[in-house]
Amino acid sequence: MSPTFTAWTVLALPLAGTILLALGGRGWRGVGAGIVGTATIALAFVFSVLTLIGLLDRDAEGGRQIASSLWTYASSGGVEVRMEILVDPLSVIMLLVVTGVSTLIHLYSLAYMRGDEGYPRFFAYLNFFVFSMLLLVLAGNFFLLIAGWAFVGAASYMLISYWYRRTTATAAGIKAFVINVVGDVGLVLGAILLLRHTGTVDFLETFAAAEDTFAGSGSGSEGSLTVALLLLMIGAFAKSAQLPLHTWLADAMEGPTPVSSLIHAATMVTAGVYLIARLNPLMELAPTAQVVGAVIGLLTLLVAGTIGLTQTDLKRVIAYSTMSQIGYMIMAVSAGAYVAGMFHLTTHAFFKAMLFMAAGSLIAAMAGEQSLDRMRGFRKAMPFTYGAFVIGGLALAGVPPFSGFFSKDEILAAMAGEGGWMWILVIGGYLGAFLTAIYTWRMIFRAFWGPPCPEAQELEDGRLYHAPDHRNPATGELEDTHVGFPGPEHHIAERALPMRIAMGGLAVLASVGGLLGIPKVLTPMEDFLLDPVFAERGLHHPSDTIIVVGMVVGTLIAVAGIYVAYVIWGRPAQEGRESTAISSGWQERFPRLHRLFVNKWWFDELIHATIVAPARWLGRFFHDTFDRLVVGAGLVGGTTGTVRGASALVRRMQSGYLRGYSAVLLAGLAAVLVYFLAQS
Amino acid sequence: MLHLSILLWLPVVVGLLGLAAGRHARLVAVPGSLAILALSVAFLLDFDRDAGGLQRVTSDEWIGALGVDYSLATTGLNVWLLLLTTVGFAFAIVWSATQDRVQDDRPGAYYLLLGIGQTSVLGAFLAQDLLLFVGFFDLMLIPFFFLAIGWGDGERQQRVSAVLKMVVYTLVGSLLMLIAAVAAGVLATPQGGEISFALADIAERGVPEGSQGWIFACFAAAFLVKMPAFPIHGWVRDGYKSMSLPVLAVFSGVLSKVAAYGFIALALPLLPEGVVDLRLVVLVVAVISILYASVVAFTTTDIRLVLAYSSIAQLGFITIGALTLREDGAAGAILHSVNHGLVTLPAMLVVAILAARAGGSEDLRDMGGVAFRAPIFAALFIVVTYALLAMPGSANFAGEFYILRGAWEGVAPGFAIVASLGVVLASVYALRLFIRTTHNRVGPKVDSRELSPSELGLLAVPVLVIVALALQPDVVLRDTDRAAGAAAHAAAIADGRTGVRDEGASATTAAGGATAGGAAGAGTAAGAAGAGGIEIDPTTGLPIDPTTGMPVDPSSGMPVDPTTGAPTDDLPTDGAGR
Secondary structure (H helix, E strand, C coil), X not given: CCHHHHHHHHHHHHHHHHHHHHHHHHHCCCCHHHHHHHHHHHHHHHHHHHHHHHHHHCCCCCCCCEEEEEEEEEEECCEEEEEEEEECHHHHHHHHHHHHHHXXXXXXXXXXXXXXXXXXXXXXXXXXXXXXXXXXXXXXXXXXXXXXXXXXXXXXXXXXXXXXXXXXXXXXXHHHHHHHHHHHHHHHHHHHHHHHHHCCCEHHHHHHHHHHHHCCCCCCHHHHHHHHHHHHHHHHHHHCCCCCCCHHHHHHHHCCHHHHHHHHHHCHHHHHHHHHHHCHHHHCCCHHHHHHHHHHHHHHHHHHHHHHHHCCEHHHHHHHHHHHHHHHHHHHHHHCCHHHHHHHHHHHHHHHHHHHHHHHHHHHHCCCCCECCCCCCCCCCCHHHHHHHHHHHHHHHCCCCCHHHHHHHHHHHHHHHHCCCHHHHHHHHHHHHHHHHHHHHHHHHHHHCCCCCHHHHHHHCCCCCCCCCCECCCCCCECCHHHCCCCCCCCCCCCCHHHHHHHHHHHHHHHHXXXXXXXXXXXXXXXXXXXXXXXXXXXXXXCHHHHHHHHHHHHHHHHHHHHHHHHHHHHHHHCCCCCCHHHHHHXXXXXXXXXXXXXXXXXXXXXXXXXXXXXHHXXXXXXXXXXXXXXXXXXXXXXXXXXXXXXXXXHHCCCHHHHHHHHHHHHHHHHHHHHHHHHC | CCCXXXXXXXXXXXXXXXHHHHXXXXXXXXXXXXHHHHHHHHHHHHCCCCCCCCEEEEEEEEEHHHCEEEEEEECCCCHHHHHHHHHHHHHHHHHHHCCHHHHHCCHHHHHHHHHHHHHHHHHHHHXXXXXXXXXXXXXXXXXXXXXXXXXXXXXXXXXXXXXXXXXXXXHHHHHHHHHHHHHHHHHHCCCCCCCCCEHHHHHHHCCCHHHXXXXXXXXXXXXXXXXXXXXXXXXXXXXXXXXXXXXXXXXXXXXXXXXXXXXXXXXXXXXXXXXXXXXXHHHHHXXXXXXXXXXXXXXXXXXXXXXXXXXXXXXXHHHHHHXXXXXXXXXXXXXXXXXXXXXXXXHHHHXXXXXXXXXXCCEHHHCCCHHHCCHXXXXXXXXXXXXXXXXXXXXXXXXXXXXXXXXXXXXXXXXXXXXXXXXXXXXXXXXXXXXXXXXXXXXXXXXXXXXXXXXXXXXXXXXHHHHHHHHCCHHHHHHHHXXXXXXXHHHHXXXXXXCCCCCHHHHHHHHHHHHHCCCCCCCHHHHHHHHCCCCECCCCCCEECCCCCCEECCCCCCEECCCCCCECCCCCCCHHHC
């Protein structure tokens, strides 16, 4: 089986699953839909591995980048778009990450979503998402990439508003969708601008033409390339929740927790990173775009880190952490550290997916409550979940030898090796790492340490806590549980085997994922990716000194961050104290800063005031006033008045509309004919 | 037997048979409309895209003294629009057949009027004579006028005044167009020549440059009213409210496309200089239409008006594509016409389905939560919504992509960027429509129930067509592409567009082939320039400088590379400058 055949199969399987699940509709019984959904994705993973093997079999010199197309999708004006995939190390790594993590999350959902009214619908959406994501990473041209890009957006929208009777969920859904359409438009315009110069939408042809088209200075096309890449990066920023298009991600936590785990942590939100890595031959020719991307990544990782410090909603803390970690990746791939960025993407998928799964377990035990203020002392009640949180927390904070340590370190070391202005990125990156350790462990100490809260106590006593009535975690509004979780059944990782397997698998990967790239010792990922994807492009290897110093500094910062979190939240919790003097002391000393962080730097308010509110006002003005008075009455009033008079006249003449109309028509025709015949 | 006259007149014949069948009219009308649909599929399959030009020509002298011919033909521009027409009318007729309201109230007359409507739309698409086109274009309005008054929604008195408003608007446009058409034919006739309104003749003879401007302005006014465009859309609000939904589905989905077709198939080849001089005005109107209508569409709470304004916005995109003077823009405009027609049909049905579940109300404030007991409906509706907002991966997106690309290259980059705001706004109004009717809490008047079998059948078929077209929009583009290039060619040359780009050569050949078949689009430039005794370079279609022997750009007077058609100094020429 050729790699392209297996890759097409990978793409076809989740689509087939979607269709099967959708056609079955409410006919699915029990966990049938979940098993079918999980099985198709697991099979897709198997075929992804086969694709990897097929690719490894081929000659590393130029044989590992294969395009395959089925039919002409659209062609006009000399631009042909083909239904085409590109199989190369970069897309295969994405295939493995996407199908692998998806399989585990499907498995987790099998139990987690059990008892939900829309069980088959959930798996149909989830399979559709996997299909879309695979289309995105396999696309061999801009057109299909944009299609996959929009499809994941649509899947994300449908899953965010999966519990569609919550108005908060549907509002979050439309927000995510519209911001992502802004990104789509950026992609479209960027692709059109590239097309102008290269005459093709095909990736390989574009890259082949790039050097000749854009490298020559003075032709003006250099500037065009920068503009095109910035437009494309709007798409990347929107999808990957980078400033200032990030506001949808926290709201997207309205979706079921497996969705947050799969789409809003492990896979979809990293599409922007993939895109920039994919476009590396172009990025190398446009230093300005590189700087912009790196700076946006840096700002995002710092801003999100500070917001993460102050959030009290468990899922939102992890969401801001995701944003922050993607900031690292965007910074890396923009600055040219492609391998490091992809490495961090992979390890992050492992530990962040697991953290969300563990959070889901915790939220289930709390019967849907997500506030950290209410959680306490789950350590004894949920040892398995606690273990997962600790492993995830260590990996996220960057403590050796967990996976996040190596990948984050590689990013910062690559930039330090480059030196110059990139030291700003390095210093910012370490500051971000410090914040990461603090907010991660704040979350863990607050939820798991200290005396158990009533829910944890129930669990320790062998009972599962059921909330008397379910309230929307965002608004406190009473909800009708008919449409979804937590219904009568809710599952926690401690008890459901599929959930334990899924989390266990990811825990192992999060622990040993570093083996994919230990500098100088073991670098299978880098060896695989360099040829032919990144080749000689990008940052070169940093010196041994930088690597060693970087590792030591990284470790110290992570440990320091965890210690700070321990002092502020861990120790007091252990001693059974409610609030901490240090934390509230800081809040008192820097009230403005605290308000800034709690209010998420007022980005939502800013966007609302500058874009949403004016658009709404304009709409009301046009709709209520302008259309009625100017277009409907002023402009037309005169005409309509004339018509009324004329029609009255016509009625009086008993001639009927048709005859009146034809008479006018004929009279006009006659007059004109006479005029022109006289002229000619 | 494939004869275009059969396709053209069959709808009226079926209508008359239906009238004779009286109360059982639908038993004639439904199979009849499906037969017509099958016939147009046969014409589509018969169309030879490699040959291009005019095919299946039917031509007879009609009113000899006035030079009006009865001549019909299929071209790359109209084959798909013919199919859209027959699909749209078949959809409306089948849908109407399920309505008791039609069944109880003079069904024979109702189906006859729809048949007349269908014949006139088909006639407008098929006509290869300018006055024939104008005749069918004007005839189109009449059956809909009676359908709205006799079988419309709302109070009869309001219907009459709403429809009158619409008639006046369109009538003004029609009269202007009639004057323009007569003028075009007469002015193009050389001294002592036989007067002719055949599109090919007018294109070949060329309308005097000085008159093209006002003639184009008259045509554009008629088309823009029909579409409609801002700010001459005053009839839309009441007009949409007064028609019954099956009638509105064809009115909005099919009839407006005649105007878009008119820009590409008539204005571009017949009035290239006029288009070049005045297109910026129309383009600006189109962009304002997109932005204005989109903003209103996400404000109004009337679901029918959401579709009305979204239609204005989408036709704005189509207009832009038509006037990019580029192959891809024009082909994208035709594709998007087909797409928009196909999405309008199920969208109107969705309005009816929603209203039936909300106690007859069409107000968003009364709605919500329909998905609760109607998951199949919700699934089909979301596909319609995605197509309506032109989500990438849909054929609608392919249309918009080529339109935006055409605008970027053929008008100005900034123009494409502003127009693309409409794409973002479309996602807002389309998704808002979906969420507020189908999601959220169950609305105050809503009684959620699943689709009835007839509703399911009617909704599922167009949705499947939308999905099928999304898999390969190229089926439309590959038939359309060359004809679109040929149509835009003359205007592109008049625009001094030296780079009719790489496809310049192939477009010239296509235009050449079309001339042989007696087509529009034929070497207008050749005709116009030839009159002045200037030689034409065969590759670039540009006049040749008698002193240097090099082809020159007519607008700048600069010599041009004869093989590529690019200016010799390699400066990219920007078409937007004029």
